Amino acid sequence: MRESNPWFEHQRKxxxxxxxxxxxxxxxxxxxxxxxxxxxxxxxxxLLLNGKSLGKKNTNDSTKLRAYWTVPYEKGEITIEARAIDITTNPSNIAN
Structure with a gap:
């Protein structure tokens, strides 16, 4: 059981x-x-399945920071690589 957390409850709702x-x-x-x-x-x-890329997707406010794939099941390992904004080349995207 998890203790009540006001921030978590706000996010959940x-x-x-x-x-x-x-x-x-x-x-x-x-x-x-x-x-x-x-x-x-x-x-x-x-998204990668057994080292093979299943594609890249954007995650942002309009996607509620989520990305979805429908993939055919295959035994093995599923992994994710995430890429952040490079603030050294695009400082206008830094959130204050």
Whole structure:
């Protein structure tokens, strides 16, 4: 059980939290369609399955910092690479 946290409660009510599982190990048939949801504060995320890129997507306020993929299930490892804004070349994007 988690202690009440006013910030968390505000975020939960205004953004909503989906029921999610952090596993990629399933007892299902290969190629079964699976939805992958990524939540990131970085501007772009890339989803990889067994080292192979499944594409890159933007995450920002309009996407509620989320990106979604529907991918055919395959045993192995699913990973994410996140890319942040380079403030040395684009300082106008720094949030105050």
């Amino acid at each position: 205004s953004w909503g939290w989906r029921a999610s599982l952090s596993s990629w190990t399933w007892n299902i048939e290969k190629t079964t369609p699976m939805t992958v949801e990524i939540f990131s504060g970085c501007e772009k995320v890339e």
